[in-house]
Amino acid sequence: MEHRLLEIHDLVKYFPTNAGVVHAVDHVDLAVDAGKTLGVVGESGCGKSTLGRCLLNLIRPTSGQVLFEGQDVLAKKADKKLLKQQMQIIFQDPYSSLDPRKTVFNLIAEPLKINHLCSSKQEMEEKIYRIMETVGLAERLAGSYPHELDGGRRQRIGVARALVMKPKFIVCDEPVSALDVSIQAQILNLMMDIQEELGVAYMFITHDLSVVRHISHSIAVMYLGEVVEQAPKKELFANPKHPYTQALLAAVPVADASRRNRERKLIQGEVTSPIDPKPGCRFYARCPYAEPKCQEPTELRAVGDGHVVRCVRAEEIGS
């Protein structure tokens, strides 16, 4: 049995707007095991980034529970300092997430300084140069400013900032989507190496299925604030049950000329508005398999080993 590091119970985040209530994260239950990666995929606006920020309490959730090693992260009396050290985040855009007035050294030093983790200057320098080496930043760059570096190096700073406090869990909020493809691979491999070495767990938020396939152990698919399907990576790619997951997988380009003319189930129409959604399946309006009974409220249900799906017709569809 693997060690459960993080458990999310019934997490809800609603944003009240003039037009109605946006259901950004709607009753999400997820769990991350120590040293493993949970990929969270979904299209833009499905609430995956909000979910990641809620976990770190950067956005205060409306309701629900986040347990980190059994401790409630959202509780008022939670040890916030310790939790900030244990749970970190890597941001999507390495251009705006680094203060342009700070050198690489000071950027990486910031978490250490704020949390008083170093007793001496020398200790801090040692820590910083060690972490720079870990993420593949040359020592001579310590005095550079972010605008002098390329996207890949900048994101390495982001990774170093997250890692320098030796966290056990890192939320990666689309950490490679702002980088070009050749650098994406570098950063992904770096993150996997770090996981192997240090045993950190990731929640990897992305819209890119090929990325998530590369790095994740299990995958959760989100649609309009809800988790519609969750399964171990292999199971999900081999045997997708939810029509939305199937459509997502069908949209992944395949590097195989013989399969160029394969039949692809593409979905039509736009994402339904997340403002005050109707009860029942949220994918109803776009689903090729929709039936009247889909308009009744649906629950996540188990359809296999560690495989849950939110679709009443999952068995018929997923064959």
Added chain:
Amino acid sequence: MAGKAKIKKSRGQIYDIWRAMRSNKLTMACLIFVLFLIFLAVFADVLFNYETDIIAQSIPDRLQPPSALHWFGTDAFGRDYFGRVVYATRITMIIAVLATLGGSVLGILIGSLSAYYGGKIDAAIQRILDVIISIPQILLIICVVTVLGGGVRNLIIAFIFSMTPGFSRVVRSTVMVTRENEYVEAARAVGASDLQIIVSHLLPNSLGPLIVQATMSISLCILSTAGLGYLGLGVAAPQPEWGLMLSEAQEYMRTEVYLILFPGLAIVLSAVAFNLLGDGLRDAMDPRLRGFRRKKRSIFRKRREAVRG
């Protein structure tokens, strides 16, 4: 370890700013002039005796042109004009610097609170500032001076009162822009408190406009002090003050040009020097502007080299 220490030392933030400033000749000239003004302001008491050199009248020596003894000549009461111009520097600088300091500190406080918390607090503060801003600045200063009376201290209070809204507006708008940057959220994610974020991220990134505003305020104070002095609303008569000296010199300006030339030059040069120093400082403090200038210069250099063949 020694090598590592060296890397960091050679690229300290203050050093980087200094190096960028040093490469800009105009800024350096202004800096030297401003330092000179500050030197005069601080040591005016040592250089001259206020009672005997500055305000003591000596009618036989009146209206002498510049000479080795009286570098700037003497005024209508036979007082050494050089001493009076220098001593006026002290009074003007005290007013300008203290008023700007007070205005900027208050402005930073009000502006950053207003921007950081937003909502009703922001709205309330901004409406109050609107009222103050809607009154023309010079009129406001005259009102305050009329109520409180003239004199250096009351002038400073009047300037602080009229400048604080401007400062807090500038701080508020820049903080509101920088607040939206992702690095603020990144700082929060590593556990930074509100205060730490304001001090180490928001203020440094809002500093550019603030420096420009501050140096402009100093210039404005210099000009307003002179203006009020000229109108007889500022510093009182026996004390030397550039504006006051201009108004006293008015009668003689056709025959003794030096009487308006020196205080006039002092006003213009000090106001310009502070403005240009502010511009240079802002450029030097922003790492991105530093890089840009370096690049631009290298293009020119290349072109020159190309011309030379």
